[in-house]
Amino acid sequence: MVKIFIDPGHGGTDSGATGNALLEKNITLQIALAVRKYLSEYKGVSIKMSRTTDKTVTLNERTKEANSWGADYFLSIHINAGKGTGFESYIFNKLSDTSSSAKKRTIIHKKVLAVNELRNRGQKKANLHVLRESKMEAALTENGFIDTAIDAIKMKDKAWIARVGKAHAEGIAQIYNLKKSSPPSTPTPSKPTSNSIKDTYKVIKTTEGYSTAQDAKNRKNKRSTVSAGTYYVYKKASGMLNVTKQKGTPGSWINPTTSSPKQPSFKVGDHVVIKNSAKTYATGEKIPSWVKNKSLTVQQVASERLLLKEITSWVKKTDVSKK
Incomplete structure (x- = not known):
């Protein structure tokens, strides 16, 4: 049985970082609860959290509980501040890049980065209490900047919270080769006829x-x-x-x-503008007026959407035009 200790940063009297009408302690708890939810779908895993509600827990209490329990892995969830943008992750600064902790952190980092639509700020090291004092391997993730509007918009999206939590869980599942629990048996649906609705x-x-x-x-x-x-x-x-x-x-x-009129093709490096008619990003958040008709650079191309470098956001191809 693999023991995973999930640590939502801050809580109670310690709000953590603030910005855009958000408190770090609330966002970290939402993500951590999502991690627990999705991780509990796997077999052979036991989960404990440093907090499951908005309560004050000292750094020493967090690591002491994880150490006493004999956790196999310590995952700390945080939100950044400082007017930057993007996602980064940490391990203890005395560990090498080839250590087991570094390799496991890389798996989680890649899983989260694949879905959070944030700029990659890299895999880093730091002398942080929860990384230094935990006896087991540990990682800490910083999931965007709460005081940067483009990141904060995502934090207000429940679907984004769920995706980020699930990605953390999938990273842990990959590390420990966990398998999904078998779902309850359900009746086999009747085979659709040739004239049935497909999409x-x-x-x-x-x-x-x-x-x-x-x-x-x-x-x-x-x-x-x-x-x-x-x-x-x-x-x-x-x-x-x-x-x-x-x-x-x-x-x-x-x-x-x-x-369906043919859409123009896009490639990385193209300069585009968001049309005035565009209302929401590909992820559902409202597009602010200040980004429209501004020259932006294509950083990544997907089947129906583009990641724009300057605003670190995905937009629908139909909502942009080439400069």
Whole structure:
């Protein structure tokens, strides 16, 4: 049984860092509880936390409890401050880069960085109490800057908290080769028929509707007009789609190449601007007006979104245009 000690930084009379109407002690607890939630889905793991509510716990009490319990790993969750931006992680400064602690920290660092949409500030070392006084291997993560608006926006997003917590848990699971517990058995769902709904499709602009897939492919024998909007996909054939507003009922066949205009291609280094019509980032947070029509640099390209270097945020490709 692997023993994992999770330490949400600060608490009680110690609020930690503050900024943008947030307190570090609250964000660290939310992330830590998410770590516990997702880590508890694995077999062969026992979890203890330095606090599960907003209470004061001294640094000495944290490490003493972990040491007395005989924890195998100590994970401390923190939020940064100082007007910077990004994610960083720490191990004790007397440890080498090739130590077991460093290697385990790297696994967690990479897992979290893959989902938190924050700039990578690197893997660092420090002479911090929880890293120095814990008898087991330990790591401390700094999950963004509470006094920087672009980072704080993420901290207010429950989905972001869940993703970051889950990534920490997945890192620990990888370190100790933990396996998911078997879910409760459920009845096997009946196999869908060939005409069952498989997904949805967003028609970007009004297009022609046809009676058959072949008609749509050849763009002949138009029978209707399909307005812009989100539709159920009733059937697919020859690259064509039968879309419908009423789930389970056949609709009109459309040619996807005419219903969704081709998007420009983007590459790392491209200079782009966020359109005035854009309302939210790809992660759901509201886009402030000051970033629109400002020249920004593409740092990373995904299938439907771009990471912009200057604001360290993901935006939908449809919401930007090249300079």
